[in-house]
Amino acid sequence: MTGERERTYHHGDLRRAILTAALDVIATEGPAALSLRDLARRAGVSHAAPAHHFKDRTGLLTAVAAEGYALFADALTGAPDLRERGVAYVRFAATHPAHFQVMFQPDLHRADDPDLLAARARATDALRAGVADLPSAGRGEDDRLAGVAAWSLAHGFATLLLSGNLADAMAGRDPEEAFRSLAALVFAPEDGRGR
Structure with a gap:
């Protein structure tokens, strides 16, 4: 439980990780394909974590x-x-x-x-x-x-x-x-x- 909790909430530089994942999605699929939930999954964090840095x-x-x-x-x-x-x-x-x-x-x-x-x-x-x-x-x-x-x-x-x-x-x-x-x-x- 502790390991999962740490992986979910202690990512390091989550903001950069989400931005990098977003750039990958945009480059391959375009801005319309962007979803905070998908980016959270790619970064291995809770679906609410990206909203902490970007709101929406x-x-x-x-x-x-x-x-x-x-x-x-x-x-x-x-x-x-x-x-x-x-x-x-x-x-x-x-x-x-x-x-x-x-x-x-x-x-x-x-x-x-x-x-x-x-x-x-x-x-x-x-x-x-x-x-x-x-x-x-x-x-x-x-x-x-x-x-x-x-x-x-x-x-x-x-x-x-x-x-x-x-x-x-x-x-x-x-x-x-x-x-x-x-x-x-x-x-x-x-x-x-x-x-």
């Missing part, structure tokens, strides 16, 4: 999104320019597909969560810093539209890559190199030549 499914998905945005901000921060931020975006999506799925579905998480807001703000700042480096920066609304264009290109490419829709077009090509070429086409200097 939305709380768990909010934690996944906040962790994802923090990792995303770290990945973007080291990139020297807008094109390499796009490459970092694609690399992040490929290496963290479960985070990526949840981060950009705001209906899955609590929009007012302080950890999520802080991590998202860091990621947004890192993305905007790349746009500030463009030769045409400082044009007001054009900067905003350039940011939307860059985000659309990176996000669209990453989404198509993860969903398998680029398999034929890529034909074994490295996704990061393919994105660099694509970005050079779209964000070529005004004289028409790539960087």
